[in-house]
Amino acid sequence: MKKSNSVGRGAFRVFIYVFCIFLAILSLFPFVIMFINATRSTFEIQQNGISLLPSRYLASNYAVFTGKTFDPLKGFYNSAIISTGSTALAIYFSTLTAYAVVAYSWKMRQAFFSMILAVMMIPAQVTSIGFYQFMYRIGMTNNFLALILPSIAAPATVFFMRQYMLASLPLELVDSARIDGSGEFNTFNWIILPIMKPAIATQAIFTFVASWNNLFLPLILLTNNDKYTLPIMVSLLRGDIYRTEYGAVYLGLALTVLPLFIIYFMLSKYIIAGVALGGVKG
Amino acid sequence: MMKKTLSLLLVLSLLLGLGLTPVLAESKETINLWAFTDEVPKMLERYLELNPEFAAKYEVKTTIIATTDGAYQPALDQALAASGADAPDIYCAEAAFVLKYTQGDASSYAAPYKDLGIDVSAVETSEIAQYTVDIGTNPNGDLVALGYQATGGAFIYRRSIAKEVFGTDDPAEIGAKVGPGWDKFLEAAEALREKGYGIVSGDGDIWHAVENSSELGWVVDGKLNFDPNREEFIDISMLLKEKDLYNDTQDWTDAWFADMKGEGAKGIFGFFGPAWLINYVMAGNSGGTKAGEGTYGDWAVCAPPVGFFWGGTWLLASASSEKKEAVGELINWITLDSSDTGLQYHWANGTLYGEGGTKDTVASGVVMAKSDGSLEFLGGQNMFDVFVPANEFANGNNMTQYDETINRYWRDSVRMYTSGQISREEAVALFKQNVADNLDVIVE
Amino acid sequence: MKKRKRLSYAKYGYIFSIPFVTAFIIFSLYPTIYTAFIGFTDLKGLLKTSINILQDPFANFRLILNNASFKLSLVNTLKIWMINFIPQILLALILTAWFTSNHNKIKGQGFFKVVFYMPNIITAATIAILFNVLFGYPMGPVNDALVKTGVLSQAYYFLTDKSASQLIIAFIQFWMWYGYTMIILISGVLGINPEIFEAADIDGANDVQTFLYITLPNLRTILLFVLITSMIGGLNMFDIPKLFNLGMPGNATLTTSLFIYNQAFSGSYLYNRAAAASMIMFVIIAVLSIGVFLLMRDKKDVQEKKEARKLARQIRRGELHKEEATK
The missing domain is CATH 3.40.190.10 (Periplasmic binding protein-like II)
Known part of the structure; x- marks a missing residue:
């Protein structure tokens, strides 16, 4: 009885591994294609969009990418400022807002939380135009702040942080901090934030990725050569139907994704190991 | 409130060291x-x-x-x-x-x-x-x-196939075989099929010529003008499909580019396009960089059956x-x-x-x-000889600001019809419905 | 004294919300109200300098509600979302169960967790183009493979088939987001007090029991988050359908967001109708979200009581076990 159970369990484990390896291949596939295409010429890509064999045009693709009227290094720098800035703001203020909703009982808190949810439901395609016109009128085009400051109000992140706190934040901790004489703001910064690390790490990844890959708003807000982000530069390589430099586009996409890898792998230890925060208090 | 938020923005911008763009003194x-x-x-x-x-x-x-x-x-x-x-x-x-x-x-x-x-x-x-x-x-x-x-367009064809099927690769004679008009073009297509060739790669190739054969644009006085010349696209496309006169590719996809190299299901005789199609698309996709390699050097241009620009x-x-x-x-x-x-x-x-x-x-x-438009890709032919008259046949009076959208709807409907998903009536109805639903255009 | 103190704490709720509210009013509320307002006006075309409220203020709303493409887009959006979300949440839950199980330590699970999220890192444009090439016709990797293995006798034009196109879009969404959902769920599980698991363990609960009776109920708040955000994201689906094949064929992949975008930007600049459609969508999403909320909340109270009892029982039993062990 016990033996057959462990055989079944062994077979089950094999199934899990096969299944996970299959999913992993499926997930890595587009990256392989992207990196391989970065080494192929535009015409090779046009003939066969997908190939598993690298070619020898990496250098010439790089020359096309850097030979344009913009500087990819500068784009990298710009993207980094915008994404870091908006991620930092989104994470910090979302956690703070969620904390305000969870830790304090104030009259408006239910109404306030409902409002946050409502904000999340607004379709973005049309309001982005209203937003653009507004930014244009107050002279915030070509200014990174127009892309960074709105992150202070990131409803989905607040929502996540709230749900996470509801499930896992021991409020007794706050009480004991009060007894120790800690101010509310200090309690948040030095006690709550560290506990929220796993939640912060996951949300930081999502926010950073979304901001780094964002194209539409930067494309219409940043019209100055010096302010272009990496995705804008890549999109300029394909601005014209008859002169799309696919090799350089894929190289640009590959270069765009590399920093995301780094950030992701840096933060992924929280996803892998998981600092189980329930264990903070016995 | 406004003043406060503005000053807040200013403070934040200073903090972040990203101040507003400085105005440089420029002479x-x-x-x-x-x-x-x-x-x-x-x-x-x-x-x-x-x-x-x-x-x-x-x-x-x-x-x-x-x-x-x-x-x-x-x-x-x-x-x-x-x-x-x-x-x-x-x-x-x-x-x-x-x-x-x-x-x-x-x-x-x-x-x-x-x-x-x-x-x-x-x-x-x-x-x-x-x-x-x-x-x-x-x-x-x-x-x-x-x-x-x-960007007046020409018909860009394979010399070797022309010789095999029509016994000549002379641009003037080939131009007289494939046009003027769609009837002659389809006749030539039949002749090509008998030898196992397709006349074009896909329906997208003839679209620009069809589009330009209409006197008026898609929208006249706020109403949809469903010109018979443009409606005919659906029947020409179906004919190409039913009689197997093309490779049924979609423009700008892998299979379309493969036909420029001569590596599709069957050999393809020609493409419709302006000079930029030759320079930026066909030359690179011909599989060679000098005469004798791939299809490089095996091409020539002649007058298209219907004038157009692209x-x-x-x-x-x-x-x-x-x-x-x-x-x-x-x-x-x-x-x-x-x-x-x-x-x-x-x-x-x-x-x-x-x-x-x-x-x-x-x-x-x-x-x-006074310029020299001879290209090795075209076997030394001076392409300007064909493109100068081609520019005269192009019509600039049949465009509207809705073209990109309406063309897309029409070509989608036609493609669904030729692939057997819907009937001809359904295709036309779908097209009209789309125009009426998405644009401020009256559809009768 | 005590009362005053509590009041002074409540104050912090307001204070800590100020940054969010300020940014929200400037960057979100204003553009939204502007949009809502446009829905009642005659704002269309590019060069409109004066905006007037229509004599019949709801004309745009009526036009949209009677628009066949809009109705179709609603059906499409819900259909594509459900085809993508149901397998997505199930797979994410199964993976979460596997990866958080205490008995079945999966080797290399760190690698898998990291890799499964990766499709989400690439831009939607890249993925849309990639899938377009994959399903190319008459030549393309999928067709080549199907013909070579004899599944199909000749190449099939997937991109003109309505159901196939919807399935492909749903699959792309599923594939891009199951890793994201899994990460969220895992982070939720990690947030559950480990003592509960220990208690269950000592109690002799197997993996399936632990997952169903301990993990899932405790994940409820996070599941609510996943459901609501996915629904909102799904109903606003835009990038993939637009970049994959522009809502074609025959509007089979036309989503409401794409419809709204087309109203505003495909030639006639019908800003007013686009705004009206946005507001209708907003109402639909809000109603659905509130529904989900109420559904989950009603159960919450009942369940919480049940759980508290169960937990107490478990802990009691756990202690019993401990006592036995020490004996």
Whole structure:
């Protein structure tokens, strides 16, 4: 009885591994294609969009990418400022807002939380135009702040942080901090934030990725050569139907994704190991 | 409240060290250029290099926004409407949306060329292709936009297949086999099929010619004009499919490019296209770089069964610009100057940055006549012999600002019909429904 | 004294919300109200300088509600979302169960967790183009493979088939987001007090029991988050359908967001109708979200009581076990 159970369990484990390896291949596939295409010429890509064999045009693709009227290094720098800035703001203020909703009982808190949810439901395609016109009128085009400051109000992140706190934040901790004489703001910064690390790490990844890959708003807000982000530069390589430099586009996409890898792998230890925060208090 | 938030913004911007763009003290006057590729910006850069006295007075500030995701137009519209320090002095428009800026909703922003100090009679003396002038003329009859390319189209065919099927590869004789008119074209297609060839790669190839065969545009007086010539596209497409006269590819996909190399399901006789299709698409996809390799050198151009043009860039100047004279000088050099130092002479002969560049067809007939358009890719044929008349057959009076959208709906309906998903009636009904639902156009 | 103190704490709820509210009012509320307002006006075309409220203020709303493409887009959006979300949440839950199990330590699970999220890192444009090439016709990797293995006798034009196109879009969404959902769920599980698991363990609960009776109920708040955000994201689906094949064929992949975008930007600049459609969508999403909320909340109270009892029982039993062990 016990033996057959462990055989079944062994077979089950094999199934899990096969299944996970299959999913992993499926997930890595587009990256392989992207990196391989970065080494192929535009015409090779046009003939066969997908190939598993690298070619020898990496250098010439790089020359096309850097030979344009913009500087990819500068784009990298710009993207980094915008994404870091908006991620930092989104994470910090979302956690703070969620904390305000969870830790304090104030009259408006239910109404306030409902409002946050409502904000999340607004379709973005049309309001982005209203937003653009507004930014244009107050002279915030070509200014990174127009892309960074709105992150202070990131409803989905607040929502996540709230749900996470509801499930896992021991409020007794706050009480004991009060007894120790800690101010509310200090309690948040030095006690709550560290506990929220796993939640912060996951949300930081999502926010950073979304901001780094964002194209539409930067494309219409940043019209100055010096302010272009990496995705804008890549999109300029394909601005014209008859002169799309696919090799350089894929190289640009590959270069765009590399920093995301780094950030992701840096933060992924929280996803892998998981600092189980329930264990903070016995 | 507003003041407070503004000061908050200011403080934050200082904290982040990203202060508002500093205003630099500049002795030179700035000309703002808006474009969607770096083609025109590079031309102006070259002009400043060639004309130091102009460069001493002016500098060009370039704004490039890709047409990807439709981002160029909203940004340009906003900049034109705001007319501040960053407002464009010169702006570019692509064939797909140029009508909006010359005759449509945004035409009032464009300055007539004559107000820029340009001698517009040069249109005649330089023999500028008429369709580009028609497109660039606003409802008051003033010229507001011109291009530098002419993108009149030809039929680009394989010499070896022509010899095998028709016994000759002479452009004049082949031109008489495949046209004029679709009936002769389909006759030729039958002859090609008997030898196992397709006449074109997919239905997208004939679309641009079909589109141009209509006298009027898709929308006339606010109503959908479903021109019989354009409706015929559905029947020609089905004929090509049923009789197996093509490879059933979609333009700009792998299978379409493969046919340029001669590696599709069956050999493909030809493609419809302007000179840029030869330079930027076909040459690279032919599988070779000199005669004898792949299909390189095995091609020739002849008159198409129906005249058409495809693509192109137009230049406009803002009516609110304060540097009209300088703007006029630049635009004149690019669009109307037919001398040996004008842009178009360099463009046609591929000499803007020295010898050996890409040769392209230009708007001025005078320039084309004195330029050498012979290409190794075409077995040494001078392509300008075919493209100069081709530009005359192109029609610039049947465009509207809705074309991109309406064409897409029609071609989608036709493709669903030919692939057997829906009936002909359903395809037409679907098309009309789409136009009525998505545009401010009356459909009867 | 005590009362005053509590009041002074409540104050912090307001204070800590100020940054969010300020940014929200400037960057979100204003553009939204502007949009809502446009829905009642005659704002269309590019060069409109004066905006007037229509004599019949709801004309745009009526036009949209009677628009066949809009109705179709609603059906499509819900269909594509459900085809993508149901397998997505199930797979994410199964993976979460596997990866958080105390008995079945999966080797290399760190690698798998990291890799499964990766499709989300690439831009939607890249993925849309990639899938377009994969399903190319008459030549393309999928067709080549199907013909070579004899599944199909000749190449099939997937991109003109309505159901196939919807399935492909749903698959792309599923594939891009299951890793994201899994990460969220895992982070939720990690947030559960480990003592509860220990208690269950000592109690002799197997993996399936632990997952169903301990993990799932405790994940409820996070599941609510996943459901609501996915629903909102799904109903606003835009990038993939637009970039994959522009809502074609025959509007089979036309989503409401794409419809709204087309109203505003495909030639007629019908800003007013686009705004009206946005507001209708907003109402639909809000109603659905509130529904989900109420559904989950009603159960919450009941369940919480149940759980508290169960937990107490478990802990009691756990202690019993401990006592036994020490004996």
